[in-house]
Each structure stands twice: as C-alpha cells, then as structure tokens.
Amino acid sequence: MRAQVVIIGAGPAGLLLGQCLLREGIDTVILEQRSPQYVLGRIRAGVLESAAVELLERVGAAERLHAEGLVHEGFDIAFAGGRTRIDLAGLTGKSVTVYGQTEITKDLMDARAAAGGKTLYEVQVLPEGFDTDKPRVQFVHGNKSQTIECDFIAGCDGFHGITRASVPAGAIRNYERVYPFGWMGVLSDTRPVSEELIYVSHERGFALCSMRSRTRSRYYVQCPLSEQVDEWPDERFWAELRRRLPEDAAKALVTGPSIEKSVAPLRSFVAEPLRFGRLFLAGDAAHIVPPTGAKGLNLAASDVHYLAEGLVAFYKNKNSVALENYSARALSRVWKAERFSWSMTKLLHRFPEEGDFGRRMQLAELDYIAGSRAAQTALAENYVGLPY
Ligand code: APR
Ligand code: PHB
Numbered sequence: 001m002r003a004q005v006v007i008i009g010a011g012p013a014g015l016l017l018g019q020c021l022l023r024e025g026i027d028t029v030i031l032e033q034r035s036p037q038y039v040l041g042r043i044r045a046g047v048l049e050s051a052a053v054e055l056l057e058r059v060g061a062a063e064r065l066h067a068e069g070l071v072h073e074g075f076d077i078a079f080a081g082g083r084t085r086i087d088l089a090g091l092t093g094k095s096v097t098v099y100g101q102t103e104i105t106k107d108l109m110d111a112r113a114a115a116g117g118k119t120l121y122e123v124q125v126l127p128e129g130f131d132t133d134k135p136r137v138q139f140v141h142g143n144k145s146q147t148i149e150c151d152f153i154a155g156c157d158g159f160h161g162i163t164r165a166s167v168p169a170g171a172i173r174n175y176e177r178v179y180p181f182g183w184m185g186v187l188s189d190t191r192p193v194s195e196e197l198i199y200v201s202h203e204r205g206f207a208l209c210s211m212r213s214r215t216r217s218r219y220y221v222q223c224p225l226s227e228q229v230d231e232w233p234d235e236r237f238w239a240e241l242r243r244r245l246p247e248d249a250a251k252a253l254v255t256g257p258s259i260e261k262s263v264a265p266l267r268s269f270v271a272e273p274l275r276f277g278r279l280f281l282a283g284d285a286a287h288i289v290p291p292t293g294a295k296g297l298n299l300a301a302s303d304v305h306y307l308a309e310g311l312v313a314f315y316k317n318k319n320s321v322a323l324e325n326y327s328a329r330a331l332s333r334v335w336k337a338e339r340f341s342w343s344m345t346k347l348l349h350r351f352p353e354e355g356d357f358g359r360r361m362q363l364a365e366l367d368y369i370a371g372s373r374a375a376q377t378a379l380a381e382n383y384v385g386l387p388y
Contacts, residue, residue, distance in 0.1 A: 001146060003029040003118075005311060006137045007154045008127065008163055010039055010119055012101060013283025013300040014156030015108035019059035020308035022117050026315050029148060030119040031139055033157070036109065039121075043187060043260050044101035046212070047072075047197075047294035049385030050094050052301035056104070061111040068213065069099035075197040075383070077348075077370075078246045080363065083198070084370040091377045094384040098197075100212045101297055127153050127166050130279035151278065154307065156300075158284040159269070167276050177342070179266035179290060181205070181349060183220040184227060186237055187260040192217045193245070193253045199292075199348055201366060202244040203359075206292075206349040209241075209249065217254075222349050227263050234258050266290040268342050270334060274303075274327040282307050287334050292348060293341035293383065299334055302388055306330045333386060340382040 005021055007014045010032035021028050032039065048056075048069070056062040073089035089095050112119060126138040130153050137148045155163025164172070183206075192211035200207040205222035212218055221240050238255040245253065269288040274281045283300035307330070310323035347365055351358060369375045 001029070001148045003027050003148055003150050004315065005152045005154060006031065006127075006135075006148050006150045007156055008125055008137070009033075009155070009157035009161060009283075009285065010036075010109070010121070011156065011158060011283065011300075012104055012108065012297055013285070013304055014154070015105065015112060016055065016059065016301060017154055017156060017282060017304045017308060018112055018117055018119075019061060019108060019115070020055075020304060021311060022112065022115050023059055024308075024312045024316065026311060028117065030112075030117070031123045031125045031137065032119060032121045033123065033125070035121050040102055040106055040109075042102065043185070043262070045210070045291050045294055045296065046098060046100040046102075046104060047210075047297075048097040048099060048104075049298045049301070050096070051305075051385050051388055052298050053097050055301050055305055056107070059108075059111065061104075061107045064103065064107055065097065065099050068103070069097040070211070070213070071095050071097055072196050075199065076194065077199050077201070077366065078249070079201040079366045081246055082370075083246055083249075085196075086376050086380050086383070088380050088384050091373070091380040092384050096294075096384060098211060104297070125162060127155070127163055127279060130166075131277040133278070135278040152311065153279045155279055155281040155285045156283050159288050161285050163279060164271055164281055164285050167279070171276055173272045175268075175270045175272070177268040179268075179345060179349070180225070180351070180353075181222050182225045182227065182263045182265050183208075183291065184223045184229070184232060184237065184263045185218065185220045185261070186234070186258045187212070188217050188219070188256045188258055189215060190217050190254040190256040191215060193249050198245070198249060199344075200244050200246075201348045201362060203350070204240070204244055207241055207244040209245070223263060225263070225265055229261050229263055232261065234261075237261070264291075266292075266345065268338055270331070270338060272327075272331060274330055275323075280307055280326060282330070286330070287338065289338055289341035290345040291341075292344040293337065295337040295341050298385055299337050302333050303330045305388055333388070336382070336386055
C-alpha cells in the first residue's frame with residue numbers, strides 16, 4: 001500500500017489535517033488505534049477560536065457548527081463574591097464558539113467519509129524509517145500485517161501516542177509542568193447556569209461553569225488528584241460547586257443527574273522540535289495545555305494549519321520552505337498559548353503551598369484585571385486566539 005501522507009491518529013488534529021490535504025488532492029490514510037465509537041465517546045472541551053472555525057469552514061466541516069454552536073462574545077471571572085465580564089467582542093472584535101469536541105470530531109469523520117478519505121480504525125501501528133527519504137508505517141488491521149510506504153508521517157496520536165515515543169531520546173527535548181491538583185467534571189442535561197462561561201477563583205478552589213448547548217451543561221471543580229469519582233455522588237458535587245459560585249449563580253444553578261463524571265489531571269507539556277526527518281508532530285502529540293485557557297483544540301487547529309500549508313506547498317509547488325519552517329512557526333504560537341494557559345491556571349486555582357501571601361497576590365491580580373481595560377484586553381486577545 002502507498003500514500004503520500006500517513007496520518008497516525010483520528011482525533012481532531014488527524015481528521016482536520018486529513019481534510020486539509022484531501023481537499024488539495026493529496027493522498028492520505030489515517031490509522032487510528034481505537035474504534036470510531038471510542039473516539040466519539042471522549043468528553044472534551046469545545047471552545048473554538050474564530051481561526052479554528054474558519055479552518056473548519058475551509059474544509060467543509062462547519063455546517064452543524066454554525067447551526068448548533070453557541071457564539072460567545074464574553075465570559076465572566078468570579079472572585080470575592082463578585083463577577084467581572086471580559087467583553088471579548090468589545091475588546092478584540094472577535095468572539096469564540098462553544099461546540100463540543102465530540103461534535104467537531106463527528107463532523108470531521110462525516111466530511112472525510114463524504115470525500116472518500118481512507119481511515120482504518122482499531123489498528124496497531126509502528127512508524128519506521130522517518131529518518132530516511134522512504135518512511136513507512138507497519139500496521140496490523142484485522143489480524144493482517146501490512147505496510148504503507150509514504151513520503152511523510154503526521155503524528156496526530158495525542159499525548160500517549162507512539163509517534164513522539166518513536167523519536168530517539170537524544171533528538172527531542174521535553175518541557176513539562178504537572179499541576180498538584182485535578183478537575184472533577186460533570187456533564188448534565190440541565191440548563192446552563194449562565195448564558196456565558198464563568199471562571200471562578202474561590203478560597204476552596206477553582207470552578208468553571210460551561211456548557212455544550214442551551215440544555216446541556218458542563219461543570220468543573222478543582223480537586224486533589226487523589227479524589228475518586230465514586231466518592232462524589234452528584235449531591236456532593238452540586239453542593240461543592242454551589243459553595244464556590246457567587247451568590248446569584250449559586251441560586252440560579254439547575255442541578256440534575258450527571259451523565260458523565262470524571263477527574264482529569266492538569267499538565268503543561270511541549271516537545272521540541274516538531275519535525276524529525278519525514279515525521280511531523282501536531283496537536284496533543286506535540287504539546288498539552290491545562291484546560292483553563294481552552295487552548296488544546298485550538299492549538300491542534302493552528303498546528304494543522306501550518307503543517308497543511310507546508311505539505312501543500314511541497315506537493316503543489318515543489319517548495320519545501322514552509323515545511324522546513326513548520327516546527328518553528330507552530331512552536332512560536334504554541335508557547336504563547338502555553339504561557340496563557342499556565343498564567344490562567346496560576347491565577348485561578350488554589351496552590352496551598354503558596355500560602356496566604358500567594359492567595360493575596362492572586363486576589364490583587366484579579367482585582368487589577370477587574371478594574372483595567374488594558375489588563376482585560378491582554379487577557380481577551382489571548383482567549384480569542386492570537387493570529388496564525
Ligand atoms: N496508533 C494510532 N492511533 C493512536 C495511537 C497509536 N499508537 N495512540 C493514540 N492514538 C489515537 C487516539 O486514540 C486518538 O483518537 O490518536 C488520537 C489522538 O487524538 P487526541 O488525543 O484527541 O489529540 P488531538 O487530535 O491532537 O486533539 C487535541 O484533544 O485531548 C484533546 O484537549 C485536547 O482538545 C484537544 C484535542
Ligand atoms: C468545557 O466546556 O469543557 C471547557 C470550557 C472552557 C475551558 C475548559 C473546558 O477553559
């Protein structure tokens with residue numbers, strides 16, 4: 001079997017890259033470890049920068065997004081019993097769109113199937129020879145071992161994937177920060193507590209009020225990493241969330257049975273570089289952000305934008321400059337989003353080891369943001385997404 005580009009991983013990054021290349025007539029195969037149902041079963045954030053929406057439009061996968069997505073022109077930061085609205089549209093002229101990642105993945109799967117793109121699910125892969133000009137991918141699908149010869153391999157297989165792990169240790173440098181807490185998340189078919197998202201900094205810890213639609217809510221509370229979900233019946237979760245919300249939100253909170261409940265760790269991670277010969281890393285395979293800044297999916301989109309630009313120039317114009325520049329271009333935007341996500345996490349979460357002085361520094365910064373158009377503008381332009 002042969003393809004011009006083999007994409008490993010059928011999450012948002014792999015599927016989006018597949019669409020960008022397919023529409024330019026570049027022959028791709030996507031190899032995914034899990035079943036389509038498993039991939040679609042993942043509950044992940046979905047706050048899209050306008051640039052990511054435009055990319056989905058370009059690849060013909062934004063119809064449902066525009067029909068069902070919620071355009072948000074601001075969000076609230078709540079602390080010390082009050083709420084401050086960050087007016088994204090007024091400060092930056094841009095908005096974000098709330099639309100679950102599961103829906104984006106489904107739309108991309110449907111778009112790929114409609115375009116006749118080839119995706120093999122439930123395969124075990126082994127990328128080889130990406131340090132030569134004849135890379136290939138060995139894989140087992142349905143107990144049959146096969147090999148795909150290709151020009152390039154795109155590692156879109158997430159943080160725990162095989163592509164970054166296949167790079168010799170001496171050729172890659174990892175930067176990481178693991179946070180000393182997690183997020184307990186609940187999905188419920190209840191009306192969201194507010195029209196827009198509320199990020200809460202409370203003495204008891206961070207909380208976030210988000211949503212998937214006008215009838216499906218997504219809530220999080222900061223918790224110790226050791227917390228076990230089965231020790232948190234719904235009533236306990238709702239009571240804890242209410243204690244952290246400002247009074248008006250606590251009163252407005254509509255509770256109901258959780259349809260999903262889980263604890264996720266928080267991590268900042270970047271691998272450098274993002275290219276190893278004929279192998280390119282994109283999305284979570286290359287970097288991880290704490291979800292506080294809602295950047296994970298959006299960085300996957302900007303990586304794909306840069307990588308697709310490079311591959312199209314290579315195949316259409318026999319020009320390799322954009323491919324050579326992929327790693328530096330993508331990492332420049334990645335690091336700025338890592339900084340923003342890290343700073344939002346530091347600002348809004350309780351770090352007991354920082355003591356009372358650390359808490360007063362957080363409250364002083366929150367109070368400064370609440371009173372400064374300049375500070376709110378800086379926050380807003382990072383949240384809506386820096387230019388590609
Ligand atoms: N072989 C093939 N596929 C693999 C392998 C492997 N060895 N390892 C992992 N995969 C698949 C996973 O099953 C998953 O479907 O690669 C895909 C990676 O998808 P994601 O983890 O969603 O990563 P990405 O596509 O980069 O999307 C980033 O997902 O994790 C969120 O917050 C993150 O929103 C961001 C988005
Ligand atoms: C979510 O809706 O899951 C979500 C929204 C915004 C974030 C993180 C998660 O910053």
